[in-house]
Amino acid sequence: MSGTIFLLADETQQETLVDFVTQHANVLSHYHLAGLDSIATALTQQTWLKVETVLPLRQGGDMVIASKITAREEIVAVIYLVESTQTHLYEFPLLNLLRVCNIYNIPIATNIGTAEAIVVQLRRTRSAHLIFNPVAGVGNANQDLLLIRQLLEPYFHLKVCLTTRENDPTQLAQDAIAENVDLVIASGGDGTVSAVAGAVINTNIPLGIIPRGTANAFSVALGIPTNIQGACEVIIAGLTRTVDMAYCNSLPMILLAGIGFEAETVNKADRDAKKRWGPLAYIMAGWQQLKEQKDFETTIEINGEINQVEAAAITIANVAPPTSVLAQGLGQIVPDDGLLEVLIYTSPANKMQAVAGMMGLLGAGLLKVEIQRDNLIGFRTQRIRISTNPPQKVVVDGEIIGTTPIEVECVPRGLIIMTPAFSSLPMVESIEAIDGVKVDQIGNSLTD
Numbered sequence: 236m237s238g239t240i241f242l243l244a245d246e247t248q249q250e251t252l253v254d255f256v257t258q259h260a261n262v263l264s265h266y267h268l269a270g271l272d273s274i275a276t277a278l279t280q281q282t283w284l285k286v287e288t289v290l291p292l293r294q295g296g297d298m299v300i301a302s303k304i305t306a307r308e309e310i311v312a313v314i315y316l317v318e319s320t321q322t323h324l325y326e327f328p329l330l331n332l333l334r335v336c337n338i339y340n341i342p343i344a345t346n347i348g349t350a351e352a353i354v355v356q357l358r359r360t361r362s363a364h365l366i367f368n369p370v371a372g373v374g375n376a377n378q379d380l381l382l383i384r385q386l387l388e389p390y391f392h393l394k395v396c397l398t399t400r401e402n403d404p405t406q407l408a409q410d411a412i413a414e415n416v417d418l419v420i421a422s423g424g425d426g427t428v429s430a431v432a433g434a435v436i437n438t439n440i441p442l443g444i445i446p447r448g449t450a451n452a453f454s455v456a457l458g459i460p461t462n463i464q465g466a467c468e469v470i471i472a473g474l475t476r477t478v479d480m481a482y483c484n485s486l487p488m489i490l491l492a493g494i495g496f497e498a499e500t501v502n503k504a505d506r507d508a509k510k511r512w513g514p515l516a517y518i519m520a521g522w523q524q525l526k527e528q529k530d531f532e533t534t535i536e537i538n539g540e541i542n543q544v545e546a547a548a549i550t551i552a553n554v555a556p557p558t559s560v561l562a563q564g565l566g567q568i569v570p571d572d573g574l575l576e577v578l579i580y581t582s583p584a585n586k587m588q589a590v591a592g593m594m595g596l597l598g599a600g601l602l603k604v605e606i607q608r609d610n611l612i613g614f615r616t617q618r619i620r621i622s623t624n625p626p627q628k629v630v631v632d633g634e635i636i637g638t639t640p641i642e643v644e645c646v647p648r649g650l651i652i653m654t655p656a657f658s659s660l661p662m663v664e665s666i667e668a669i670d671g672v673k674v675d676q677i678g679n680s681l682t683d
Contacts, residue, residue, distance in 0.1 A: 238309035242270030248316035253277045261473040297328030301335040312342040363391040364411035368423030372447040386467040408434030424448020429632035433487025441651045443470040455556040476654045478570040481553045496548035498628035536620040548580040573647030574615040581610040618644045
């Protein structure tokens with residue numbers, strides 16, 4: 236937490252101060268706040284801010300604040316809204332605070348105008364590195380970057396870092412962490428976001444996301460707007476949520492890993508197709524893959540228990556939107572339960588049956604209900620190892636990473652994401668209880 240800001244006001248100005256702090260809560264939340272008891276109570280009731288209480292000024296509160304300043308504690312500013320009709324300042328604690336702030340060069344505001352000036356300066360002191368992939372998506376990258384800078388630079392000391400062949404997003408994120416920035420922002424597709432997330436995992440540095448890819452599945456799953464202005468507004472608001480992420484063969488995974496059908500579909504939807512057709516490229520590639528996909532032998536190992544099954548598609552999901560249909564079927568994909576959703580599919584009899592099955596999975600994802608299908612096995616676990624015969628392509632967060640075997644492990648609540656205030660991600664109360672029940676049933680599910 237950064238330094239302290241004191242929130243003080245004459246009795247007639249306290250409501251004005253509460254309104255002011257509420258309006259600028261996204262900026263002030265990054266500091267330790269201390270204020271009069273009435274102000275602290277009102278802010279606790281109206282916002283998510285935590286405010287330490289100080290003594291009433293006429294009972295020595297001004298002397299306590301002055302002592303902290305003279306002791307050279309990290310005091311960022313003093314906001315003390317004064318009744319404008321009062322002219323005898325020597326009768327009030329303000330005089331003492333004015334004197335000590337003047338001596339120690341501490342900004343002090345006595346009205347809304349000077350308080351606004353302090354907030355403007357505070358906005359510019361927060362550092363953020365924007366990791367921008369210029370080849371992501373189908374839009375004009377130069378125009379996108381200009382708009383992002385226009386929206387964010389009034390609120391952050393923003394450093395723009397462009398990804399290139401020499402500077403991949405992982406390295407750029409690691410450089411940002413080394414500079415101890417307040418925020419890392421990833422702008423690109425799911426692959427770019429995944430790479431940056433893998434660098435900031437367990438660092439306590441929040442990750443902001445400005446989606447500019449083809450699918451933007453991670454943003455959709457977490458309720459982050461997929462337009463630049465909306466995504467930037469989420470980052471400016473400053474609200475965060477801690478979610479799970481995972482590793483697949485030591486590579487970071489925020490969304491899902493796909494084996495078989497999904498990997499082959501992504502492989503067919505190359506960059507040129509995505510630039511030309513957008514999300515439709517995946518549908519076209521998937522339709523082509525339906526007639527080519529064949530079952531393959533699969534060996535699954537969980538907690539030392541080994542099972543074998545025939546499969547045409549396997550999905551291991553950490554987070555996924557309803558449109559990632561092969562990740563649906565278990566009811567809800569909970570982003571902070573410490574578990575992976577594993578779904579195993581065998582080939583349908585024909586294309587029409589496959590399309591009907593996918594529509595059913597899409598509906599299950601939208602309605603958040605569990606479904607039962609003859610060609611579907613689903614369960615949850617924290618760690619899984621999968622091998623196939625013959626080896627199958629593997630896609631992780633939209634990028635082909637090679638072929639099986641793979642090992643996937645969830646990292647519970649390892650990533651801090653900036654999300655909208657209205658985001659209502661489901662939660663569970665007990666990871667161990669769910670894991671225990673599901674893991675015990677895996678062997679039966681695979682052999683039924």
